[in-house]
Amino acid sequence: MSIASVSTTAVSGETGILPRRLNEFKVLEGHTVTDDFHSPLPHEYISEKDLPPSWDWRNVSGHSFLTHSLNQHIPQYCGSCWAHGALSALADRIKIARNAVGDDINLSIQWVLNCGGGVAGSCWGGSHSGVYEFIKAQGFVPYDTCMPYLACSNDSDEGFCSAVDTSCSKHNVCRTCSTFSSMGGTCTEIDIFPNATVAEHGTYSLLSWNRVHKIKAEIYARGPVAAGINANPLLDYKGGVIKDGGFVDMLIDHIVSIVGWSVDEDGDEYWIVRNSWGQYWGEMGFLRIQTGRNLLGIESSVAWATPGQFTVSDNFPCGEGGGGCGGDESNTNGPHVTQFYKDPSSDVEAVKRSLRDGLRVVL
Template identity: 25%
Template sequence: MTPTVHLSCFLALLVASLAQGIKGSLRSQDPGPRPLELKEVFALFQTQYNRSYLNPAEHARRLNIFAHNLARAQQQQEEDLGTAKFGVTPFSDLTEEEFGQLYGHPVAAGRAPNMDRKVGSDEWSESVPPTCDWRKKSGVISSVKHQKNCNCCWAMAAAGNIEALWGIKHHQPVEVSVQELVDCTRCGNGCEGGFIWDAFITVLNNSGLASEKDYPYQGKVRTHKCQAKKHKNVAWIQDFIMLPDCEMKIARYLATEGPITVTINMKLLQQYQTGVIKATSNTCDPHLVDHSVLLVGFGKSKSVAGRRAEAVSSKSRHSIPYWILKNSWGASWGEKGYFRLHRGSNTCGITKYPLTARVTHPVKRKQQLVSCPP
């Protein structure tokens, strides 16, 4: 067993009881769990995620934040209606405000510029398959990236969308430059946030994107900014569209055309570990979307006992429909860099901005639909 796995198991054993104790102490102002227990868990967190702090005062502040986050994770665990598990993550020593500044972007106000919700063909007559996972088709989904301290989820989601569609439509795997989108965005400093439509407009303005190999990701805006003219484009787009705010139609488009980008409320992702998140509008406001990701598939979990139903009857069992989403926080977060949201309840605002590029030119005859891997 590797040290990382050992630490993860040990953390899992300690966190639940610690979080419950911390949550109770925060409510009752009791001293809380024994200091040694909390410090022990925090030391394991520091080891696993390579954290160090400048001085004892900063260490104490982060320890306090860590304790509050454990309590929040326990509360989220109790409130979740799906199968999600919340607990220690790489972001457990960050405040909610710090996490939002580093990994989200400003809440989008209004609609994308000059866009109506529409579709590109008559695929709505097709039935929706029970499952779809574009990760299973070779050359479609690139590896999980890590945006680090650059607030460019919007660029990574857009790049992943273009890569996937290029692989599907042209049978040619490609990895495009996220750094070009960050450097060349029409809205200034690309590491300070942006929106999916900013990325697509940048691609149209530059007549395409360079490869990741030629124009590699730096995690910051380059000193001399846009270098697009120095590199050959390896992929381009015809235009981009916004899909209807209907999960059934989004699923049909995803299955027949390929992965799309969505922008969600990331409130529950800071403490997320695994499973299907099913939230209410109170626990994850669907109107306050602030994080862009790539929607790569959907399915249903195996029959499980619902948490609330389980308290009433052990026979109350149901499967949970879910979306599969690719994040940009590295493969050590979530389910190897992915996470799942409940499908059918607009969880965390997934239907607000479903956007996708189009990489093929319109033709008079109806195109043959692409088959999504089940």
């Protein structure tokens, strides 16, 4: 039987001597606000019986609403799963809000590593909810074309990190370089740049009553969520649905994102989970795990955020070298264009119609 056909039992590879794993889930002292929202939560207007038997943001009527998958461990090891899980879920929600129109918007994980050390985390660990608090407090997160992922933070000397400046300076928020320095080129900070904001954020915990309904309604109405998990049993995961009763209520040490759910041939419901270990791992970077039992701790710490606004202009007004942005009089393209997020709770009837018709409608 091929790995691709296995759905009832998870498959592991051969186990050898493994290095000691870092607990990458850490709540820092500066992270004090886990819930900051006023909009109704999706489970308040979507009943459990009205949710579809399966939902997968990778394939909605033949279209994927997910941004691209990443590997947190290159160019060198960095325990930044918390940033990958949180920002991929937020970026996916932006793509959903745009109805998958236009280029993907990917958010800068490296900027969070550069600047979010006191609240969100570093290469030595952090928290998904801390990312959302940090972005809301800062008022923005740049797109990753401003500051691509280096897998470094100022407390890491892994690989080339000791030779890289990861301080929270304007230079390390958004910059570009004009050409080789031997040809007179320079690297310049960019003051006006594409970015997104967080409007609201919150959490669902193991203590949440009917937590599976709440998580599913959240995913269906607004998009993927970030979730804690115990990663030790996943090191050799090759595919299939994880159902092992020995994995119930494990302590979390890793952050992933949940992008949907479905039912296997035995009638068991499972979460569809995206990891940040690359597409060579698992099921093209994904795993499946049975719902309702808190296996590997997957339902014990779920965080979500809704975007506030995000830059969508097809022609952002900066020159290749970083000049001519926004207020420069020589710029003829006008100011950058932003799109505002519309929460599904603003039109509950539209959500209910989509459930009845079996056709998910983006507001």
